Structure formats: C-alpha cells, structure tokens
Amino acid sequence: DVKVTQSSRYLVKRTGEKVFLECVQDMDHENMFWYRQDPGLGLRLIYFSYDVKMKEKGDIPEGYSVSREKKERFSLILESASTNQTSMYLCASTQGGAAGAGELFFGEGSRLTVL
Amino acid sequence: GENVEQHPSTLSVQEGDSAVIKCTYSDSASNYFPWYKQELGKRPQLIIDIRSNVGEKKDQRIAVTLNKTAKHFSLHITETQPEDSAVYFCAASQSGGSYIPTFGRGTSLIVHP
Numbered sequence: 001d002v003k004v005t006q007s008s009r010y011l012v013k014r015t016g017e018k019v020f021l022e023c024v025q026d027m028d029h030e031n032m033f034w035y036r037q038d039p040g041l042g043l044r045l046i047y048f049s050y051d052v053k054m055k056e057k058g059d060i061p062e063g064y065s066v067s068r069e070k071k072e073r074f075s076l077i078l079e080s081a082s083t084n085q086t087s088m089y090l091c092a093s094t095q096g097g098a099a100g101a102g103e104l105f106f107g108e109g110s111r112l113t114v115l
Numbered sequence: 116g117e118n119v120e121q122h123p124s125t126l127s128v129q130e131g132d133s134a135v136i137k138c139t140y141s142d143s144a145s146n147y148f149p150w151y152k153q154e155l156g157k158r159p160q161l162i163i164d165i166r167s168n169v170g171e172k173k174d175q176r177i178a179v180t181l182n183k184t185a186k187h188f189s190l191h192i193t194e195t196q197p198e199d200s201a202v203y204f205c206a207a208s209q210s211g212g213s214y215i216p217t218f219g220r221g222t223s224l225i226v227h228p
Contacts, residue, residue, distance in 0.1 A: 031214060040124070042204060042220035043159075058215075090158070094214060101147035101214040106158040 003027070006091050006107035013114050019078040021110050023091030031096040032074035033058075033104070034066060037088040046089075049074055050096060081114045088112075117142040119207050121219025129227050134195050136222045138205035139187040145207040148181060148188045149216065153202045162203075163190070166210075195226045 007022035025032065031050050035043040045058030047066040055066050063085060067075045074093075078085055091107040118141040128134050140148075146167035151159040165172045165179045165188065172179050176195075181188040192199055202223050206216040 033215075040220065042121075043218040045215065045217075048215060096214045101208045101210045101216070103149065103161045103164070104151070104159075104216060106160070108158050 004091055004093055004105050004107040006089075006110050008110050009108060011110060011112045013081050013112065015082060015114060017081050017114075019081050019112065021076040021078075021089055021091075021112070023074045023076070023107055024072050025074075025093040025105070026072065027093060027095070027105065028071065029093035029095050029105075030071075031094045032068065033092045033094075034064075034074065034076045035090045035092065036060065037090055037109070043090065046076065078112075081112075083114050086112060086114045117145060117207055117217040119205060119217045119219045121205050121222060123222060124220065125223045125225070127225045127227065128195055130195060130197060132195055134192045134199070134224055134226075136190045136203055136205070136224070137187060138189070138207075138219050139185075140207040140217075141186065142207070142209075143183075143186065144209050146210055147208045147214075147216075148179070149206050149208075150179060150190050151204045151206070153204065153221075155201070159204060192224075195224075197226050197228050200224055200226045 004025045033048045034046040049055045049068040065077045089110045092104040094104050121138045149164035152162045153159040176193050178191045202221045204221050205219040208216040
C-alpha cells in the first residue's frame with residue numbers, strides 16, 4: 001500500500017518561530033509537492049521538487065522554503081511563522097518522468113496554528 | 116500558466132439524485148484531468164481521471180466527460196448516497212514537463228438522506 005507520511009498532524013507555534021514540516025514517501029516517486037489548503041481557495045502549490053536537491057517555486061512561495069536531501073523526504077520550512085500562515089499543509093508525491101502525468105498521493109495533512 | 120475554474124462551490128442534493136460538477140481549463144496543452152475526493156478530515160484521493168485521447172470514462176456510479184474543443188470537463192455522480200458527501204477537486208496537467216497539476220477550488224457536495 002502506497003504511503004505518504006507527514007510527521008505532525010497538528011502543530012501550534014508562536015509568531016516568529018521556525019517551523020519544520022516533514023514528509024516522507026515510500027513509493028520511490030520523483031516528484032514531491034507541498035500544498036496549502038484553505039477554505040474556498042482549494043489547493044495552492046507552495047513548492048515542488050522533481051529530483052533530489054532540486055526545487056521550484058509554486059504559486060505562493062513567499063515566507064516558505066523547502067529542502068530535499070533524499071529522494072523520499074521533502075521538508076517545508078517556515079523561517080519565521082506568521083499568523084497568516086495558519087492553515088492545513090498537504091504533502092503529495094507522484095511518479096512523473098517517463099510515466100507521464102498521473103495520480104497524486106497525498107499525506108494526511110498537517111494543521112498548523114500560529115498564535 | 117494553467118487556470119482551472121470549478122463550479123459550483125457548493126452542491127446540495129437528495130439521496131438518489133444525480134450530481135454534476137463542472138471545470139474549465141485555459142491551457143490547451145493540458146492532457147490529463149483527474150478528480151479527487153476529500154472526505155472530512157481525510158486526505159484527497161483520486162476517484163477517476165481522464166486523458167485527452169478519451170471523451171468519456173465511467174466507473175460504476177461516477178463518470179467524467181471531456182470536451183477538448185471547449186476546454187471543459189465534468190464529473191457526474193449518479194444515484195448519490197450520503198457517503199458521497201465530500202469536497203471534490205478537479206485538476207489539469209500535462210504529461211510532458213513537470214506534470215504539475217493545477218487544481219480547481221473545490222466543490223462541497225452534500226447528499227441529504
């Protein structure tokens with residue numbers, strides 16, 4: 001059974017704190033994504049990575065950075081958390097490459113509250 | 116870049132009725148169109164997808180239709196059941212390049228028993 005695991009389901013942080021959200025997939029997928037989900041706004045892409053040490057900005061990268069040191073792990077970093085970053089964060093992966101566009105596998109989500 | 120519009124944002128039906136959710140996309144190069152279902156408190160999961168070489172695809176009570184000329188695709192659910200209540204997202208992406216899907220804003224489907 002395919003699996004995308006996010007390290008924390010719920011986090012509460014204070015304004016200005018550094019926040020790490022970890023995501024691990026066990027499917028040997030090349031592509032990994034971080035989305036932010038807010039009511040009425042759908043899924044908005046923050047960053048994605050198509051290979052180890054490679055990263056590309058999505059639609060809303062401001063205030064975020066990412067790290068992909070190993071193929072299976074993709075981390076989202078909030079350098080200095082702000083209240084407007086309170087949201088649900090979803091990690092996803094897909095094979096890509098020669099397989100072409102295909103199913104995204106999502107993690108359970110990390111609900112972050114910034115006070 | 117790609118832009119996906121999804122309507123309606125909320126859909127309320129009686130059990131047994133049909134439900135239709137519509138999406139339009141802007142980039143004629145898009146050729147892969149998945150639909151995801153997200154139940155309350157759970158992760159989005161793929162329920163059906165269609166590629167541009169096909170006009171319609173069915174899987175039991177759900178079907179997706181694609182009109183490439185008009186750049187729109189739709190999800191059809193027949194004989195709705197309470198367990199169909201969820202948020203549904205459409206998406207569009209390309210098989211070439213980075214395969215980044217662009218999502219619609221979602222439709223909250225409520226099926227009343």
